[in-house]
Amino acid sequence: LALKLNVLKRGQLAALSIAAVVIIVGVPLWWRTTETYRAWLPVNQINELANLQLQLSADVEVVFARGTVTPEQQKKVPLTQTQDEEHTVDEDTALRYRYETKYRTATIMEEDALNQPTAAEADLSLHTLSESPCGSLVVYVIPESSTLLPEDVDVYIGQRRTALLRIGAQMRVGRTLEQLLAHLEPRIKQVLQVMSFSHTDITAALSDRVRLSPGNKESIADSMRAFKSSPGYEITFSLLNPDPKSHRVHWDIEGAVQTYIQPLLTKLAPLANFSIDSQTLYYAMLGVNPRYDSSRSAYTLNSDSLAHVINPVEARLGSNAASSNPVLNFLLYVPDAHHSPLHIHDHKKQEVLSNAFHSPRWGGIMVYNVNGFYGPEAVFPVDININMAKVMGVFLAQLRLLLGVQSSAPPPGFLVAPCSSTGLADWELDRLMWSRTVENVATATTTITSLAQLLDQIGNIVINDNIAQQVSSAVTSLQLAVAELEAGNLGFALQYSKEAILASERAFFDPSLLHLLYFPDDQKFAIYIPLFLPMCVPILLSLLKIVSEARQKRRERQAKKD
Amino acid sequence: VHLTISQSRAASSANHIQPLLVDNAGQFFSSGHTNNWAVLVCTSRFWFNYRHVANTLSVYRSVKRLGIPDSHIVLMLADDMACNHRNPKPATVFSHKNMELNVYGDDVEVDYRGYEVTVENFLRVLTGRLPPSTPRSKRLLSDDRSNILIYLTGHGGNGFLKFQDSEEISNVELADAFEQMWQKRRYNELLFIIDTCQGASMYERFYSPNLMALASSQVGEDSLSHQPDLAIGVHLMDRYTFYLLEFLEDIHPASKTNMNDLFKVCPKSQCVSTPGHRTDLFLRDPGSVLITDFFGSVRKVEITMETINLTDPIKQVEQRKYSYVDQLPVSEIIHQKPKQKDWHPPDGFILGLWTLILLVFFKLYGMKHLKHIF
Numbered sequence: 001l002a003l004k005l006n007v008l009k010r011g012q013l014a015a016l017s018i019a020a021v022v023i024i025v026g027v028p029l030w031w032r033t034t035e036t037y038r039a040w041l042p043v044n045q046i047n048e049l050a051n052l053q054l055q056l057s058a059d060v061e062v063v064f065a066r067g068t069v070t071p072e073q074q075k076k077v078p079l080t081q082t083q084d085e086e087h088t089v090d091e092d093t094a095l096r097y098r099y100e101t102k103y104r105t106a107t108i109m110e111e112d113a114l115n116q117p118t119a120a121e122a123d124l125s126l127h128t129l130s131e132s133p134c135g136s137l138v139v140y141v142i143p144e145s146s147t148l149l150p151e152d153v154d155v156y157i158g159q160r161r162t163a164l165l166r167i168g169a170q171m172r173v174g175r176t177l178e179q180l181l182a183h184l185e186p187r188i189k190q191v192l193q194v195m196s197f198s199h200t201d202i203t204a205a206l207s208d209r210v211r212l213s214p215g216n217k218e219s220i221a222d223s224m225r226a227f228k229s230s231p232g233y234e235i236t237f238s239l240l241n242p243d244p245k246s247h248r249v250h251w252d253i254e255g256a257v258q259t260y261i262q263p264l265l266t267k268l269a270p271l272a273n274f275s276i277d278s279q280t281l282y283y284a285m286l287g288v289n290p291r292y293d294s295s296r297s298a299y300t301l302n303s304d305s306l307a308h309v310i311n312p313v314e315a316r317l318g319s320n321a322a323s324s325n326p327v328l329n330f331l332l333y334v335p336d337a338h339h340s341p342l343h344i345h346d347h348k349k350q351e352v353l354s355n356a357f358h359s360p361r362w363g364g365i366m367v368y369n370v371n372g373f374y375g376p377e378a379v380f381p382v383d384i385n386i387n388m389a390k391v392m393g394v395f396l397a398q399l400r401l402l403l404g405v406q407s408s409a410p411p412p413g414f415l416v417a418p419c420s421s422t423g424l425a426d427w428e429l430d431r432l433m434w435s436r437t438v439e440n441v442a443t444a445t446t447t448i449t450s451l452a453q454l455l456d457q458i459g460n461i462v463i464n465d466n467i468a469q470q471v472s473s474a475v476t477s478l479q480l481a482v483a484e485l486e487a488g489n490l491g492f493a494l495q496y497s498k499e500a501i502l503a504s505e506r507a508f509f510d511p512s513l514l515h516l517l518y519f520p521d522d523q524k525f526a527i528y529i530p531l532f533l534p535m536c537v538p539i540l541l542s543l544l545k546i547v548s549e550a551r552q553k554r555r556e557r558q559a560k561k562d
Numbered sequence: 563v564h565l566t567i568s569q570s571r572a573a574s575s576a577n578h579i580q581p582l583l584v585d586n587a588g589q590f591f592s593s594g595h596t597n598n599w600a601v602l603v604c605t606s607r608f609w610f611n612y613r614h615v616a617n618t619l620s621v622y623r624s625v626k627r628l629g630i631p632d633s634h635i636v637l638m639l640a641d642d643m644a645c646n647h648r649n650p651k652p653a654t655v656f657s658h659k660n661m662e663l664n665v666y667g668d669d670v671e672v673d674y675r676g677y678e679v680t681v682e683n684f685l686r687v688l689t690g691r692l693p694p695s696t697p698r699s700k701r702l703l704s705d706d707r708s709n710i711l712i713y714l715t716g717h718g719g720n721g722f723l724k725f726q727d728s729e730e731i732s733n734v735e736l737a738d739a740f741e742q743m744w745q746k747r748r749y750n751e752l753l754f755i756i757d758t759c760q761g762a763s764m765y766e767r768f769y770s771p772n773l774m775a776l777a778s779s780q781v782g783e784d785s786l787s788h789q790p791d792l793a794i795g796v797h798l799m800d801r802y803t804f805y806l807l808e809f810l811e812d813i814h815p816a817s818k819t820n821m822n823d824l825f826k827v828c829p830k831s832q833c834v835s836t837p838g839h840r841t842d843l844f845l846r847d848p849g850s851v852l853i854t855d856f857f858g859s860v861r862k863v864e865i866t867m868e869t870i871n872l873t874d875p876i877k878q879v880e881q882r883k884y885s886y887v888d889q890l891p892v893s894e895i896i897h898q899k900p901k902q903k904d905w906h907p908p909d910g911f912i913l914g915l916w917t918l919i920l921l922v923f924f925k926l927y928g929m930k931h932l933k934h935i936f
Contacts, residue, residue, distance in 0.1 A: 208706070208747060224596055225864070228705055255876040306863040307923040308815055321635065324703055346865050358867040359708065361596045364866060389872045397868045419870055450745035458738070508746065511693045514685060 012549075015542035022539065036460050039468035043452055045475050050449045052209070054438065055096040057488035058196050059136040062188065065106045065114050068167050069141035073177040078104040081181075089203060090210050093442075097199075099192065102248040102487070106140070114140065119148045120417060123158035132161040134430055135490030137195055139163045139188060154413040155191060160426045163191050182533045194410055195427040197434040201406070205439040208448050225360035226404035229439045231502060232273040232325040233403075235261075236363075237395070238317060239386075240284040243336030247370060248381040250331070253278045256388035260396060263422040267429060268403070270494055271436055275325075279318070286333065287312030289341055296351075299339045301367075306357050309365065328402055329363030332386070340371035356394045364398035366391060396423045405431055408494070433494050441481055441495035447504040448474055461514075467507050473501035570843060593852070595709040595750045598859040599702060600625050600635045603684060605716030605725045607641035607676075612796040613787050615643045616657045617715045617803040619665040620688070623811045625711065628858035636687055636702055638674035640716075640726055650794060657807075659797050673700050681731045688739045690748065706747035711755070711856045715803065718758030720781055721766075737767040738911040744770040757802045759784040762838040774844045774851075776824070778802030779835035786834050801833045815858050821848040 015081050069077065086095040106114070110515065113125035132138055142148060144167055149156050156164040168183060192198075203210070204223045237257070241249050257276055288309050290299035301309070319327050334340040339548045344352045344367060358364035368391065374382045400419075410416050419425060448471060455461055477500035484493035602625070604618035622637055644655050644666045654667040674683060686692050687702050704710055716723060743749055754775040756764050762775030768775065778800070779785040788804045789799035805828035807877040813819055825839045825848070841848050854860050 008607050146648050218923045224862070252876055254879045258879055259877045260872055275911075303863070303865065307861050308629070310861045310863075311631060311815075314633070315631040319698060322697075324698060324701060326705075344865070352865050352867075354866045354869045359596075359861045359863050361705070362861065363902070366866075388876060393869045393872045394866060396872070398866055400867075400870075401866075413773055421872070421874055423870055447746065454742065454745070509690050509692075511686065511691050514682060514689075514691055538819060543885055 011542070012546050015424070015539060015546065019418060019539050019543055022535075032560075036462045038455075038461075038463040039465050041452060041455065041463065041468055041471055042475055043456075046448055046452045046471075047478075049445050049475065049478055051092045052442065052445055053094045053096070054482065055098060055442065055486040056197055056202070056434065056438075057100065058192070059488055060099055060101045060192065060196075061132075061136070062101060062103045062184065063106050063110065063138060063140045064103070065140060065142045065146075066111055067145075067182070068141045069105065069177075073180060074105060075097065076177045078102065081178075087199060089206060093206060093209055095199075095202060097197070101188070114142060114146075114148065116148075118157075119156040119164055119415075119451070122148055122164065123162060123417065124162065126162055127158075127160045132426075134161075135196075135434065135488060137161050137163065137192070137427070139165050139191060141165050141167050141184065143167060149415070152413065153415040154414070155187075157195060157414060157416045157427070158193070158288045158425075159412070159417045159420045160197070161430065164196060165503060166192065168391050176390075183552075190411060191432075194414065194416075195431070197438075201431065202438050205435040206442045206489060208439065209442040221360075222404070222406060222408075226400060227326050227361055227399060229436050229443065230272060230326055231498065232323065234319065234323065234325050234327045235274060235276045235277040235399070236317065236319070236327060236329050237276070238329065238331045239280045239377065240280075240313070240331055240333045241280065241282050242285050243338075244282050244336035244381065246380045246382065247334055247384055249334050249370075249384050249386060250389075251279075251386040252388055254391050258390040260389070260423075261399070264396065264424055267422050267424055268432075270491065271432060275323075281316055284313060284316050284393070290339055296343070299335070299342045301342065301344050303345065306344070310359055310362065313365075317544065326361070327363075330398065331363070331365040332391055332478075333365060333367050334370055334384070334386075335367060337371070337380075341369040342367050343369075344513045351362045354394050354397075356398065358401065359544070361402070363402065364395060366394050400424065404435065404557070406431065430490065433490050437481065437490070437494045437497045440494075440501045441478060441485075444474060444478055444497065444500040444504040447501075447508050448478070451504070451508050453514075463511060464510075464512055467510050467513065470503045470507035470510075474500050474507060477503060574636060593751075593846075593855050594707060594711070595855065596862060597629050597704075598634060598703045598711070598856065599703060600630050600711040600713070601638075601711045602635065602711075603638040603679065603689065603715070603722060605640055605679065606712065607726055609643070609646055609648045609875045610796055611641070612643050612655070612717070612794070613799050614715045615639055615641065616665060616799050618653050618713065619655055619670065620657045620663075620799070621846070622670070623665050624807060624813075628813065628854060629815050630857075630859045632669075633699065634859070635671070636673050636700070637671065638679045638684065638687075639672050640676065640679040642676065648795075656791065656794065657804075661666075667851045677726070679726065681725050681735075682731050684725070684731065685735065686740050689742045690746070690891060692786065694895050696727055702748070704748050704855065707750050708748070709856050710749045710752045712752065713755045713757075714764075715757040715800070718756070718760055718764065720760050721763045723756070723764060724757060728742055733764045733767045736764060737769060740768060740773060740909040744772075751846075751851075751855070755802050755806075757806075762840075765840050768840070771843055774821070774848065775840040777838045778828070778833070780838050781837040802828050802835070802837060809854075811858065813857065815854060815860060819853045820853045821853065823883050824853060833913050840890065844930075853903050859868075910911055 033330055039520075064074075064077065079102070081101045081103070083099045083101070085099075087095045087097075089095060109129055110126065113129060114122050116122040116125055125139070126138075138161060140162065142164055146166060148164060149166055154166045158164070165184075165187060195314055207223060237253055239249060239251055239253075241247060257278070261276065265276075268274070268373075286301075286309050288301065288305045290301050293300045313331065314329075317331075344355050344357060346352055354366070355369070356364055356366035368382050368386060370382075400423060405424065417425070451471070455463060477496045481493050481496035481500055484496060599746065600622075602618050604614045606614045617638060618637070622635065625635065626632070643649060644653050653666065657663050657665045670932040674687075688701070690702065692701055702710075714723060716725070718724060721733045724730050740752065743752075749772070751772045752774070754765060754768075754773060755776065755777070758764075759779060760781050762780045765773075765775035765777060766781075779802075786801050788799045788801045790797045806824075809827045821841075824835075824927045828837050830836050842849075845871050
């Protein structure tokens with residue numbers, strides 16, 4: 001009997017120890033080995049960033065030339081004013097525009113510069129005196145009788161960051177400084193709308209964050225036309241020669257790019273990297289049959305058919321397979337001898353002067369007629385040298401539009417200086433930088449917050465250390481960018497915003513963030529039951545047997561006692 | 563026809579252009595997209611699933627004919643039917659009996675082929691999480707103004723689609739992938755077409771905005787194939803795609819047919835299954851959405867009104883001598899060090915080891931101990 005008890009006890013001990021091992025060692029081990037590695041993310045800071053409060057600061061200097069202020073008014077100058085404008089875009093985006101206006105009188109050298117015969121020369125000599133940092137503006141207030149500006153023009157916007165503002169006639173003797181400033185304020189605001197950031201631009205730049213209902217149709221066209229902010233762009237110039245038997249076309253593309261395009265791209269270097277390549281395509285037809293117009297004795301492409309020109313050609317254009325940057329294509333089409341000259345007509349049937357058209361977010365096409373270069377008795381193939389200045393003038397204008405330089409007409413009474421040889425005025429660059437910085441900050445915050453939300457929602461995505469590091473650096477750069485925008489340092493703000501967007505994109509699009517297969521609950525049971533059930537059933541049964549035997553023993557002991 | 567005239571700098575011409583801008587602006591903004599992409603996926607392999615490859619290639623052909631270039635199409639074919647050993651007419655894939663229409667040819671650019679068509683790669687293409695070494699042609703480089711067409715075909719069931727006979731994608735994963743695309747604004751509008759059995763279950767779980775979905779059959783119904791070809795020996799097309807293509811044959815790049823006509827394609831009398839569609843997540847009215855918004859690629863065009871007057875003479879660029887870049891010597895490339903792999907004991911070894919242990923234990927202590935364990 002004792003032996004049987006011993007054997008029974010050993011069996012119970014075995015079952016109990018197996019159960020103990022399973023529970024104490026097995027369950028934690030299974031839990032640790034099946035959990036996904038998730039590095040720590042700064043979730044609190046990310047949630048703070050979700051509520052975006054941007055402050056844009058611009059420094060404006062208003063310089064009074066001789067004859068615009070009376071001596072009593074002059075006593076109170078120099079003077080600094082700060083104005084704030086608050087806008088709430090939606091429940092988690094708010095904007096504040098801060099304008100720090102400094103009023104002062106002109107120095108002797110500036111007065112000399114303003115004595116030049118024309119506004120353009122005045123602008124040039126003013127620029128040699130001092131260089132304004134990017135993001136700031138200088139407005140020179142000139143007397144009403146000044147001959148710098150033509151009759152009907154009140155404001156001249158220069159190529160750098162200066163503007164000449166003609167003061168109104170009534171502001172003469174006896175007015176106080178406050179009234180003078182009150183008169184100037186709306187006009188300076190108008191100048192700021194053109195030369196610095198405007199509310200429509202900034203809200204258009206926030207379109208990633210905020211789905212705005214269509215407001216100004218022109219601004220929507222601008223936002224559809226311009227490429228989104230990207231760290232780099234590829235520009236491809238292609239020469240399409242469908243008729244090499246008749247025309248042997250030469251273009252000095254390298255020299256033309258160096259002379260005409262490169263200065264603009266160097267100026268835009270803070271915004272993005274640009275890589276340029278060029279190619280020549282032979283036997284590339286347009287894909288649309290032009291119609292012969294006998295009244296003008298030329299072939300015409302009307303505006304309706306332009307939309308179908310691009311697709312057949314696009315199949316033949318290559319692109320640099322190594323990068324994923326957006327590509328801007330500029331095509332120069334030399335029509336074949338049988339279809340020359342070829343003119344593009346707008347839908348009013350007028351000939352288009354530039355003979356070119358562009359497609360939003362794609363590029364531009366220009367038709368270059370060469371039938372004027374040779375007579376009917378020429379020996380084919382004819383050598384043709386393309387006038388690259390004319391071609392690049394058109395391509396440069398299209399490039400400006402595609403990169404987001406606004407093309408809206410200035411308000412009445414404004415005269416804008418024609419572009420410099422670089423193709424971009426300093427204040428246009430500032431406007432681009434403002435909208436790019438805001439766009440980068442908005443996109444980066446959306447990316448980071450949606451990444452955090454995604455990682456929170458889907459429990460079985462592995463978060464590696466490098467992703468956590470990218471997210472942290474993106475958050476830091478974003479905070480710095482917002483701080484620099486508040487301080488008014490546009491250059492630094494743009495740089496930090498670029499770093500933020502690079503880091504956030506790298507974190508979001510990291511290949512390791514693909515979530516493991518989705519397991520519905522019934523599949524989870526189907527996987528675990530064949531593994532654990534055969535092991536657990538004997539243990540459970542033996543535990544139950546132990547419990548029932550113990551209970552029986554207690555009952556016997558009770559019975560014995562009684 | 564989408565056209566506006568951009569305003570020129572001179573204020574004088576601004577006045578008479580203004581009314582025109584408003585007139586054409588309505589057409590310009592009827593759809594908010596500037597480019598089109600297409601992701602066409604055939605998920606089944608094996609010779610008897612010839613029709614799925616033929617489906618995908620026919621849609622590919624239509625989409626190309628209507629203007630989307632190869633650089634904007636991601637074509638995934640899970641098996642090679644044209645060069646399959648059982649194909650009596652090699653290098654062809656026919657989509658109609660009597661071998662009338664060969665949808666294969668020398669300008670078919672397949673981006674993902676054979677075993678590369680997996681659920682993981684499909685989700686990576688959609689969400690953009692591809693390794694940095696992936697070439698452009700294998701990426702979906704869409705932006706917030708892209709309209710994307712996604713076409714899936716193969717064998718499916720209630721809530722899943724089978725890939726390569728070994729794995730499946732569920733409708734929840736697909737909906738999550740679309741949500742991630744929306745979060746990153748990787749599409750403007752998306753049209754999702756699926757031709758499988760019980761296809762409507764795949765779009766049940768969508769929850770992101772601007773999605774429109776079409777399926778060839780409802781939950782509980784099978785999608786049927788169209789007609790077998792006796793010479794090739796397999797069914798050549800599925801019914802829904804066959805009638806869809808018949809419908810698309812009448813579409814040309816300038817046509818104005820809208821989505822309501824697409825929903826009427828293949829009624830129950832022709833298809834035997836009931837096609838379904840889902841438009842509740844789509845913001846625009848389907849009657850105002852053109853077929854060419856998704857299947858074609860009609861570009862928006864603006865006339866260039868401004869030019870810049872350039873007067874500087876062209877700089878002479880000094881001629882560089884071109885030379886080959888220094889490359890690694892070939893011997894270094896070929897004799898690379900082998901990748902370090904972890905050592906595992908051979909599989910049968912572990913099984914044999916445990917059997918040995920158990921045998922020794924029970925031999926030593928006797929079989930009676932078995933009853934203590936159980």
